[in-house]
Every structure is written in C-alpha cells, then in structure tokens.
Amino acid sequence: MKTAYLRLITSNYGLQRAIDQTTLKLLDLFVLNNSFIVRLALKMYLIFAAATVLLLGDKLSLKLLSKAPVLNSFHNLIITVVMMANYNADSSAG
Amino acid sequence: MQTAPQVECVVVGSGPGGSLIANRLAKAGKEVTLLEAGPEMDRGAGVAEGLFKHYWSGGVVPMLGPFLMPFGQAKVLGGGTQINGALYWPTPKKVLAEWRELIPGSVYESSTWDASEAVLASEFSVSSDHQSYGLGNTASRLLRKAAQEKSWQVVQVPRAIKGCQNLNRCASGCPVGAKMTAEKVMLKEHVGIDIRSSSQVTVIEKLVSGKWKIKYRHQNKMEEVISSRLVICAGATESSNLLRKSALSKRAGYFFQFHINFKIIAKFENNVDANFGTILTDQVQEFMSESMLFMTSNFTNTYLASSLSHLHPEDFKSYMREVQNLGIFTVMIRPEVNAKVGSLFGQTYVSWGWDARSFLLAKRGLALLAELLFAAKATEIVLPLKAGQYKARNLREALGTIESIRPEHLIGVSVHGMSACKMGHSRDTGIVDLDAQVWGHKGLYVVDSSILPSNTGESPQGTILSTAEEIFRRWNI
Numbered sequence: 001m002k003t004a005y006l007r008l009i010t011s012n013y014g015l016q017r018a019i020d021q022t023t024l025k026l027l028d029l030f031v032l033n034n035s036f037i038v039r040l041a042l043k044m045y046l047i048f049a050a051a052t053v054l055l056l057g058d059k060l061s062l063k064l065l066s067k068a069p070v071l072n073s074f075h076n077l078i079i080t081v082v083m084m085a086n087y088n089a090d091s092s093a094g
Numbered sequence: 095m096q097t098a099p100q101v102e103c104v105v106v107g108s109g110p111g112g113s114l115i116a117n118r119l120a121k122a123g124k125e126v127t128l129l130e131a132g133p134e135m136d137r138g139a140g141v142a143e144g145l146f147k148h149y150w151s152g153g154v155v156p157m158l159g160p161f162l163m164p165f166g167q168a169k170v171l172g173g174g175t176q177i178n179g180a181l182y183w184p185t186p187k188k189v190l191a192e193w194r195e196l197i198p199g200s201v202y203e204s205s206t207w208d209a210s211e212a213v214l215a216s217e218f219s220v221s222s223d224h225q226s227y228g229l230g231n232t233a234s235r236l237l238r239k240a241a242q243e244k245s246w247q248v249v250q251v252p253r254a255i256k257g258c259q260n261l262n263r264c265a266s267g268c269p270v271g272a273k274m275t276a277e278k279v280m281l282k283e284h285v286g287i288d289i290r291s292s293s294q295v296t297v298i299e300k301l302v303s304g305k306w307k308i309k310y311r312h313q314n315k316m317e318e319v320i321s322s323r324l325v326i327c328a329g330a331t332e333s334s335n336l337l338r339k340s341a342l343s344k345r346a347g348y349f350f351q352f353h354i355n356f357k358i359i360a361k362f363e364n365n366v367d368a369n370f371g372t373i374l375t376d377q378v379q380e381f382m383s384e385s386m387l388f389m390t391s392n393f394t395n396t397y398l399a400s401s402l403s404h405l406h407p408e409d410f411k412s413y414m415r416e417v418q419n420l421g422i423f424t425v426m427i428r429p430e431v432n433a434k435v436g437s438l439f440g441q442t443y444v445s446w447g448w449d450a451r452s453f454l455l456a457k458r459g460l461a462l463l464a465e466l467l468f469a470a471k472a473t474e475i476v477l478p479l480k481a482g483q484y485k486a487r488n489l490r491e492a493l494g495t496i497e498s499i500r501p502e503h504l505i506g507v508s509v510h511g512m513s514a515c516k517m518g519h520s521r522d523t524g525i526v527d528l529d530a531q532v533w534g535h536k537g538l539y540v541v542d543s544s545i546l547p548s549n550t551g552e553s554p555q556g557t558i559l560s561t562a563e564e565i566f567r568r569w570n571i
Contacts, residue, residue, distance in 0.1 A: 031152075033147065033152040037438065038441050086399065
C-alpha cells in the first residue's frame with residue numbers, strides 16, 4: 001500500500017529508479033535505525049500518506065501532505081530518504 | 095545465580111576519545127572491554143545505506159529550534175572518525191587561549207599539549223600534501239582561486255588519510271579504507287582490547303562496593319559487566335543522555351554547543367568535476383576570527399539530491415540534469431547559542447534557539463559565500479532556504495534574498511556537537527572535573543567531545559584526541 005505514496009514521490013521528482021525491493025529495504029533500514037517512538041510515528045505516517053493518496057488522488061494528497069503542519073515535516077523527510085535511496089548505488093555524479 | 099563478569103576498565107564508545115583511551119589503558123597493561131553501540135563499518139554499503147547504517151537515527155537526530163535541523167552523529171565502530179571528512183586540525187590557537195583562561199590548570203595548559211598534538215598527527219598520518227590525492231577537484235580549485243583573487247586567506251586542509259581513491263564518499267564511510275580512522279590506528283593493533291560492537295549501553299549503576307555495573311543490549315539480549323573504572327566516550331549527545339538516564343547527573347546535556355553548516359549549490363557554465371578529487375582540499379579561513387569557514391562539500395548524486403530535496407520538483411529535475419556543472423559549497427559557523435540535549439522515549443533530541451548575533455552571523459556567512467561563488471564565476475546559486483526565492487543569478491539578487499531571510503526559512507545541518515558534559519572547576523561550572531571524572535562519582539569518567547569547554551570552530555577530531563591523550567597522562571596509570 002505504501003508503494004502508491006512512494007511512487008507518487010518518484011514520479012513527481014522525475015526519479016529514475018522505480019520503487020523496488022532495494023528502495024523499500026533502504027526505507028526500512030532508515031526506519032529501523034530510529035528509536036521506537038520515531039519508528040512508530042514514521043510507520044503511522046506512511047500508512048496515513050498511502051491512504052490519503054488512495055482516497056484523494058495524487059494532486060490533492062500531495063497538496064495536503066506538503067502543506068499541512070507536522071505532516072509536511074514527515075513528507076519532506078520521506079522525500080529526502082526516497083531520493084537518497086534512488087541514488088544509493090551512485091558513487092559519482094553524472 | 096550467575097554474576098556479571100568483572101574487568102578492570104570498561105570504555106563505552108569507540109570514537110576518537112574512546113579508542114584512544116582504550117588503546118592507552120591496554121598499553122598500560124589494563125584489562126579493557128570496549129562497548130560500541132554501532133556495528134562494524136560496512137564498506138560495501140552504498141552512500142544512502144552507509145548514512146542510514148552508520149549514524150544515530152539514520153543521520154537525523156532532530157534539533158528542534160527556529161528551524162528543524164538534523165544532527166549527524168556516528169554510530170559505528172571507530173565513531174566519528176569513520177564518517178567525517180578525515181580533517182585533522184590542531185585546536186585553533188584562539189580557542190585554546192579562551193579555554194586556558196576559562197579553566198586554569200586544565201589539560202589545555204599542559205606543557206606537553208603541543209607535543210601530544212604532533213605525535214598524534216604523526217600516528218594518524220596527517221598531511222596537507224595534496225599531491226598524494228591529486229590537486230583537489232575543479233570546484234575546490236575555483237573556490238581557492240576566487241579567494242586568492244580577493245586576497246582572502248585560504249589554506250590546504252590537513253587530513254588523516256592514506257591512499258585516497260577520490261571516491262568522494264567520506265560521509266558514509268570510506269569504501270576503500272583510506273581514512274586513518276580511530277579503529278585503524280588505535281584498535282586494530284591491540285588484540286588485548288575486548289571489542290564488542292553492536293552493544294548499546296542502556297544504564298549504569300553504582301554498586302555498594304563503589305564499582306560500576308554496566309547494562310547493555312547485545313543482539314537483543316541484555317548483558318552486564320562490572321568495572322572499577324568506567325570511561326564514557328559515547329559522543330556529543332549520548333554521553334550526557336547516559337549520565338542523566340542513570341541518574342548520575344541532572345545537569346548533563348544542559349550546555350550543548352555545536353556548529354551549523356549551510357550549503358549553497360552553485361551552477362557553473364562548464365563541467366566542474368565536483369565528483370572527482372576529494373572533498374575539502376581547501377578551506378577559506380579569512381573570516382575564521384569571526385567564526386566562519388568556507389569550503390567545498392561531498393559531491394555524489396546522493397548528496398546532491400538530498401541537498402536539493404527542498405526545491406520545487408521542476409527545479410529539482412532541472413538541476414539533476416546538469417549535475418556535471420554543479421558544486422556543493424559549505425559555510426560553517428560557530429554560533430554562541432546554548433542548546434540542550436534531551437531524550438524522549440529513547441529518542442535523542444536537541445533543543446536550541448538563535449541569539450540575534452548568531453542569526454546575523456548565519457546571514458553574513460551566506461552573503462560572503464555567495465560573493466565568493468559569483469567571484470568564482472558561478473552563473474547561478476541555490477540558497478539553503480525552505481521558502482521564497484532560493485535561486486539567485488547574480489550577487490545583488492542573492493544579497494537581497496539573504497537580507498530578507500527569516501530564521502524559520504533556513505535549512506542547515508550540524509555534524510559537530512560539543513560541551514554537553516563540559517569540564518569545570520566545580521560541580522556548579524562543569525559536569526566533569528579537570529581529570530574528566532564526573533563530579534561526585536569516583537571511577538566514572540567522560541572523555542569525548544562532550545567535555546570540551548566550548549565549540550571549537552573547526553572539525554574537532556584532533557582536539558578530542560589531544561584532550562584524551564592529555565587526560566590519560568593526568569591519570570598517571
């Protein structure tokens with residue numbers, strides 16, 4: 001379910017790698033390396049974001065997640081993590 | 095009933111402070127157990143994987159203040175020396191003078207301080223000879239040339255490195271092991287040290303006998319060890335957290351100091367090879383006395399993407415199509431703000447706020463770096479701003495934007511934290527005494543960046559090692 005939200009990020013930013021097992025594993029690694037309370041918050045956010053995408057569609061959900069206080073902090077964090085996961089294998093520019 | 099094993103000395107944390115202390119104790123014939131919360135360095139990890147694996151909270155310990163800022167702190171065997179830029183500066187003379195005045199009789203007044211710095215630099219193979227890893231990349235050369243043209247002081251950076259292959263991946267852990275890390279220099283040669291990685295200390299208890307019981311989690315199992323000498327070297331935030339959590343000091347963490355890095359991405363007309371050569375070969379020190387330093391930053395697609403992640407998606411796509419022409423540059427400031435380290439349900443956080451002077455310092459730093467980059471013939475820069483006009487095509491535009499910056503719009507990152515358990519002459523002015531022993535607790539010491547009297551204004555690796563060396567000398571073991 002969360003892949004719908006993650007796909008929305010990759011397509012919005014034109015990232016080349018599809019959301020695959022490697023990206024999901026990296027996202028899990030990031031989540032797991034946090035404390036219990038942050039892990040819980042991130043998991044709840046990912047479920048909420050995915051449900052929002054399914055219910056409101058791409059455009060409205062992006063607007064909500066990127067503008068609403070608190071939600072936008074999580075949204076920006078996940079964008080950064082997805083971007084980094086997208087370029088994980090790169091050791092150089094270009 | 096099974097009793098906990100007893101050892102002469104336990105060291106918690108394996109960064110520069112912990113590794114050096116463990117090494118010196120072992121050399122002095124002591125039985126040493128070293129507990130490190132993080133795993134051993136995974137050299138095969140990609141950039142993102144390395145960042146998520148080798149840092150506390152995946153690299154984003156939250157710093158709650160006028161803007162939310164990540165604090166990057168190592169959680170890996172070798173500590174910060176595994177994930178820093180291998181910069182190895184002696185303690186700035188101005189800072190040393192401040193500390194001598196602040197804490198008379200401390201290690202900073204030691205007659206052997208300079209000699210210790212020199213010996214350690216030699217042990218860590220520190221060199222400013224950039225011939226060994228090329229002349230730096232084009233982005234660094236552009237910065238140096240522009241600074242020289244403005245007659246600004248620019249210096250070659252001393253680094254603890256051997257056989258660098260210019261992969262530019264220092265911050266996630268050198269994949270070829272070129273960095274002279276604390277693990278490599280201080281831990282490998284001493285098989286006598288019982289090194290236990292992935293062993294996170296949860297609490298410390300003082301026993302009736304005066305010894306210390308250390309409880310730690312290793313592979314999802316709770317274990318214990320008892321020792322008469324416990325040296326905590328868990329790093330900028332975790333040493334103070336451990337003291338507070340164990341009810342050994344209420345005030346630990348209440349005087350946290352740090353540096354802030356602001357990044358500007360600059361676009362040039364031609365290819366600048368920012369990915370080639372190693373980072374930080376040059377540092378502009380013209381404004382060091384005003385607490386500002388300018389330098390290039392790590393550059394791979396991963397770092398670039400994370401530095402551009404606040405941009406509008408269309409801008410992001412456009413810049414990522416031109417990566418060859420981009421460079422990432424940093425202004426590091428030494429703010430005078432006091433911050434506090436805390437922990438909520440096991441999550442470390444830092445709370446902080448600006449004072450008027452430090453906010454002006456940030457703005458001035460950005461303005462000077464923008465001036466330098468346009469002098470280096472940048473055609474466009476991206477300022478570290480969450481909102482508003484983050485792009486500037488000339489200096490006038492950049493200065494106009496910087497002038498109108500509001501504190502909450504800035505984007506910064508901190509990777510240097512200090513002074514959370516600072517040294518002091520009494521329990522009112524410090525958490526540890528001049529021997530780094532926690533006030534009121536015999537046999538319990540803290541030796542890492544958290545005992546430094548204030549922030550250093552430079553990468554603190556060299557200062558931590560010299561401080562640890564001189565502290566050990568004072569112990570007379």
